[in-house]
Amino acid sequence: MMARALAVCRVALGALFIWAAVTKLPDMTAFAQDVANYRVIPAALVPLLAAAVVGIELLAGIALVTGVMERSAAAVLAVLLGAFTVLLTQALLRGIDLRCGCFGGDERASWWTVLRDLVMLATALAVARGRAPERTRVTYPA
């Protein structure tokens, strides 16, 4: 039962990150600007980091959906989600009015966005900590 719930969480999280990456790709200029608007990343690194984040989201999402290297992918996404949560929180505490840049649209950063990231972070951690499927040990008679 637990394993099934974990599998559903894994696939759902993976699909969500594939969607997040796919919605950003058509307008990478806008996503780079969204990243810059958090006013944390050095301006020179913003475009490269924006491109890398989208690629990592896409690959990790595919890994989660297909179940290939799923624990590593979940761990990577947990790190990303932790970073997103910190970035969003600092922006909200500083009163910076900005788009969150989460799914390529016009969604504003809000405490609701932080809460959503925390839920996804908990899911990613659960998947990363999940046990690998146990192998059946066959014992042959001597």
Place this chain on the structure above:
Amino acid sequence: MSLLVRGGLLCVAGAVVGIAGNAMSPRPARLGTPVHAAAESAGAACEDPRASVPRISVQEAKPLCIACSAAFVDARSAQEYAAGHITGAVHLPPGQPAGPLLPRLSAAPAVIVYDRDRDCAAADRVAVLLQSNGVRDVRVLTGAWPEWLARGGPGESGTCALCAAGGQ
């Protein structure tokens, strides 16, 4: 292979995929060009020398707001307007008829339209609509709402009472 090593490999591969995806994007991020926060690049947020509507910077617009010698029009969404807008601004998003607000805006010495986007696309659409309805001296605020906020421009929150009352 440990979780850490596989995670690292995934990040490197992801970064490569991301850079390739960026290169294929219809609007790629320029990897060699620094990107500054919209609020930090004064006026650059929607500065376009080819724009048909004249621009006005936050530095120029702030005194006009304080002296109430210009009418401000907020072209963002209703939620964004309610969360915070320039003091005294009326709400007129793109696609909405300007009719009810026209008497008030036509009487103003200048009308300044703003949105929250780096290219001021929504503000431009509303400004063109106002111009076509005979409103004179319409300008678009460069830097938009983020820069107004960052530079400490006066603001307030709440719904647009003047819009419901027809701007009278």
